Amino acid sequence: MTTDSSPPQLNADAFTLRRRPPSEKLVDTGFRQLSLALASVVAVVLLGIFLVVFTGAREAIATFGLSFITTSAWDPVNESYGAFVAIYGTLVTSLLSLLIAVPLGVGTAILITEDVLPKLVRDATGLMVELLAAIPSVVLGLWAIFVMEPTIRPALDLLHSLLGWTPLFNTIPKGPGMAPAILILVVMILPIITAISRDALNQVPEELRQGAYGVGTTRWGAIFSVILPAAVSAITGGVMLALGRAMGETMAVTMIIGNSNNFSTSLLAPGNTIASMLANQFGEADGIQVSALMYAALILMVLTLVVNIFAKWIVRRLSLRY
Amino acid sequence: MTLTNPAPMPAQDVCMSLQDVTISYGKFEAVKNVFMDIPKGQVTAFIGPSGCGKSTVLRGLNRMNDLIPGCSLRGRVVFDGTDIYAPNVDPVEVRRRIGMVFQKPNPFPKTIYENIAFGARINGYKGDMDELVERSLRKAAVWDECKDKLKESGLALSGGQQQRLCIARAIATEPEVILMDEPCSALDPISTLKIEETMHELKRSYTIIIVTHNMQQAVRVADMTAFYNAEAVEGGTGKVGYLVEFAETERIFNAPSQQATQDYVTGRFG
Ligand SMILES: Nc1ncnc2c1ncn2[C@@H]1O[C@H](COP(=O)(O)OP(=O)(O)OP(=O)(O)O)[C@@H](O)[C@H]1O
Ligand SMILES: [Mg+2]
Numbered sequence: 001m002t003t004d005s006s007p008p009q010l011n012a013d014a015f016t017l018r019r020r021p022p023s024e025k026l027v028d029t030g031f032r033q034l035s036l037a038l039a040s041v042v043a044v045v046l047l048g049i050f051l052v053v054f055t056g057a058r059e060a061i062a063t064f065g066l067s068f069i070t071t072s073a074w075d076p077v078n079e080s081y082g083a084f085v086a087i088y089g090t091l092v093t094s095l096l097s098l099l100i101a102v103p104l105g106v107g108t109a110i111l112i113t114e115d116v117l118p119k120l121v122r123d124a125t126g127l128m129v130e131l132l133a134a135i136p137s138v139v140l141g142l143w144a145i146f147v148m149e150p151t152i153r154p155a156l157d158l159l160h161s162l163l164g165w166t167p168l169f170n171t172i173p174k175g176p177g178m179a180p181a182i183l184i185l186v187v188m189i190l191p192i193i194t195a196i197s198r199d200a201l202n203q204v205p206e207e208l209r210q211g212a213y214g215v216g217t218t219r220w221g222a223i224f225s226v227i228l229p230a231a232v233s234a235i236t237g238g239v240m241l242a243l244g245r246a247m248g249e250t251m252a253v254t255m256i257i258g259n260s261n262n263f264s265t266s267l268l269a270p271g272n273t274i275a276s277m278l279a280n281q282f283g284e285a286d287g288i289q290v291s292a293l294m295y296a297a298l299i300l301m302v303l304t305l306v307v308n309i310f311a312k313w314i315v316r317r318l319s320l321r322y
Numbered sequence: 323m324t325l326t327n328p329a330p331m332p333a334q335d336v337c338m339s340l341q342d343v344t345i346s347y348g349k350f351e352a353v354k355n356v357f358m359d360i361p362k363g364q365v366t367a368f369i370g371p372s373g374c375g376k377s378t379v380l381r382g383l384n385r386m387n388d389l390i391p392g393c394s395l396r397g398r399v400v401f402d403g404t405d406i407y408a409p410n411v412d413p414v415e416v417r418r419r420i421g422m423v424f425q426k427p428n429p430f431p432k433t434i435y436e437n438i439a440f441g442a443r444i445n446g447y448k449g450d451m452d453e454l455v456e457r458s459l460r461k462a463a464v465w466d467e468c469k470d471k472l473k474e475s476g477l478a479l480s481g482g483q484q485q486r487l488c489i490a491r492a493i494a495t496e497p498e499v500i501l502m503d504e505p506c507s508a509l510d511p512i513s514t515l516k517i518e519e520t521m522h523e524l525k526r527s528y529t530i531i532i533v534t535h536n537m538q539q540a541v542r543v544a545d546m547t548a549f550y551n552a553e554a555v556e557g558g559t560g561k562v563g564y565l566v567e568f569a570e571t572e573r574i575f576n577a578p579s580q581q582a583t584q585d586y587v588t589g590r591f592g
Contacts, residue, residue, distance in 0.1 A: 115391070205428070207424060207426050207428035208428055208430065208431070209389065210386060210389060210424060210428065211424065211428040211429070211430060211488070211491075212430070213386065213389060213414075213417060214384075214386065214417060214421065214422040214424065214492070215417070215418075215421065215440065215441030215444060215445075215491060215492070215495055216414055216415075216417045216418035216421075216441065216444055216445055216495065217414070217444055218414050221444060225440065226430050226431075229430075229431060229432065230430075230431045
């Protein structure tokens with residue numbers, strides 16, 4: 001090749017990595033293996049926990065069968081166990097707390113992300129919600145016992161006197177119970193719901209917002225018909241995380257729910273959840289009681305799994321409506 | 323460079339009148355001192371180099387800039403006898419009467435059908451919705467691609483199809499004015515021609531204002547053309563856009579009165 005007639009010099013030599021050295025490819029494969037290994041740690045741990053719980057529960061499963069779920073005896077003397085009260089309590093407290101926390105959390109997220117209020121107020125609100133997440137649950141439990149429950153007692157009394165004829169409020173509030181447990185759960189899951197909804201709303205592209213205003217929607221129309229639907233699957237994900245937290249939350253709930261195994265439909269009466277039952281009894285339990293507690297734990301794990309699958313299904317349904 | 327006064331208008335109705343409009347983002351004046359009388363029932367094109375403020379002015383015409391924090395407008399934009407920036411004017415009403423197609427396709431995350439029906443419903447449409455959806459999609463040259471998947475997400479379409487869906491969405495609400503920001507920049511030539519036909523048809527009942535980088539398109543569809551340009555000012559942080567010349571498309575392309583226009587339309591720009 002002669003230099004004068006050659007095409008303009010391409011200077012290809014300046015780019016030294018056009019051909020990747022084997023070592024770099026090795027790093028690539030190595031990295032893939034590493035991520036695989038890390039990911040399988042999660043799976044192995046999960047499987048391990050499941051196996052341990054299942055083996056521990058086998059005796060109780062053999063003895064009580066499915067009636068464990070439907071009966072509410074919890075009698076160490078006669079060695080007769082049923083987890084109905086705890087299962088019922090777990091579901092009722094977590095679902096009702098979700099019912100209150102979702103509108104509150106999503107509403108707060110809308111407030112933070114939309115420019116309805118001055119930026120300072122919005123930032124301060126966001127910060128406070130985040131700080132709420134940093135309070136240890138034992139502190140919240142103490143607060144629930146000494147501050148919240150006495151404060152809301154008049155309101156609970158009022159509920160009882162007005163709606164005492166419904167099964168939900170037909171006992172006299174006497175301190176710890178399901179209702180204060182639900183409220184403390186609201187406080188605990190509010191930060192997750194708010195934070196995830198806020199991120200989801202921030203992810204909605206600005207063009208979409210403009211498109212909504214462009215066809216003549218009002219601010220509320222844009223939020224409820226376009227922006228929220230665009231964020232709904234991420235928000236649902238956050239709500240499900242919160243539900244998982246509410247179902248498994250132990251400390252604060254144990255402190256305020258009353259830990260009673262007598263079944264009552266009333267939210268004003270003491271109750272129990274699987275998590276608080278485990279926390280309360282595992283220390284002193286032996287023999288088949290340990291197995292019964294393991295059985296209850298297994299049920300909690302299955303419930304969480306079912307909830308997650310259900311959530312995936314809901315998200316798919318919602319996305320189909322788009 | 324001197325500012326040209328609005329071109330002498332043939333006797334006809336004015337749809338929108340910009341009177342000494344200056345639009346700024348924060349302290350930065352993006353476009354300055356624009357005077358324009360946009361005629362009713364015609365297609366007006368905005369042309370000019372990138373960053374000269376065409377989109378900014380276009381968004382100013384239906385108060386879309388209100389959504390951008392820090393964006394402010396000085397001057398008057400008169401539509402139907404009132405300044406749309408007057409304090410008692412509801413921007414939502416302005417946007418119901420002045421629709422918009424955006425530079426980037428932005429279909430709603432809803433079904434194709436809902437994408438059209440949503441705006442119509444908001445504007446209180448009482449007629450046959452199925453018929454409106456079909457008619458709008460046909461006008462936007464996207465019916466054939468959509469007719470079998472009206473219940474699927476609008477986001478499942480290709481970029482160009484999405485843009486035509488957005489055009490359909492805008493014409494479905496039958497606004498008095500339609501603003502289009504480079505509506506065809508993501509489209510193939512055939513769809514582009516169809517959209518242009520639609521514009522010719524639409525202008526019998528509506529006023530259309532279109533931003534385009536495609537000179538031939540301006541020549542084909544526009545009755546009037548405005549040429550914007552930008553120039554650096556001393557002490558400024560960026561180039562400031564301004565209206566160079568606004569006249570019949572014929573004149574802009576064949577006998578412009580400004581040298582800058584001449585240079586731009588003949589491709590000798592910059
Ligand atoms: N949201 C914004 N915030 C701040 N400055 C902006 C914003 N949008 C546009 N600008 C500035 O305003 C000026 C005009 O922008 P505009 O988008 O109106 O140009 P344009 O003529 O539409 O360009 P193009 O042909 O590339 O779309 C540019 O200098 C740009 O940097
Ligand atoms: Mg633009």
